[in-house]
Ligand code: SF4
């Protein structure tokens with residue numbers, strides 16, 4: 001039996017190989033014919049800019065509050081700590097709390113993973129959709145706080161694009177949902193006085 005099977009195998013092998021070969025040639029010809037009539041899908045960059053998704057990750061930038069223009073960085077250094085490439089350097093202000101005096105990002109080292117933007121508690125650091133950032137030297141790829149910070153209008157555009165909410169919008173939404181969540185600005189007023197004032201208008205402070 002084994003001898004017969006071997007003879008069948010040997011005689012039918014060239015036939016199977018020929019059929020396989022013809023099938024693959026036909027498939028290739030069919031694919032070429034199908035795509036010959038299609039419109040080309042290659043974008044002729046830079047004549048035509050590619051369509052980028054709002055959350056595509058390119059050049060990093062720092063946002064300001066779109067309503068007030070206040071810088072959103074609170075110098076918490078979370079982005080610096082999480083960066084796997086160690087390409088962020090945040091220098092906090094010596095005396096003013098929650099303020100950075102300098103901020104460096106080395107775009108030559110950055111791999112645009114977006115981790116820094118994920119951990120930022122104030123939505124300050126973002127990936128923009130700007131990918132055109134070629135420079136002549138590597139040093140020019142190190143951006144300082146001035147080069148990184150967006151204008152108020154640019155920040156508003158990115159807030160809208162990425163669906164962020166400004167402090168004022170968040171506060172308005174929280175107040176509308178539950179007035180007791182409105183945190184009073186304590187200033188020089190004692191906790192007791194605040195408690196009494198809140199109770200007077202029927203709000204229990206948590
Ligand atoms: S995108 Fe990634 S590599 Fe680039 S600065 Fe942020 S955390 Fe670092």
Ligand code: SF4
Pocket residue numbers: 072073074075076077078079080090119120121122123124125
């Ligand atoms: S995580 Fe955000 S707020 Fe904190 S240092 Fe980085 S950019 Fe500034």
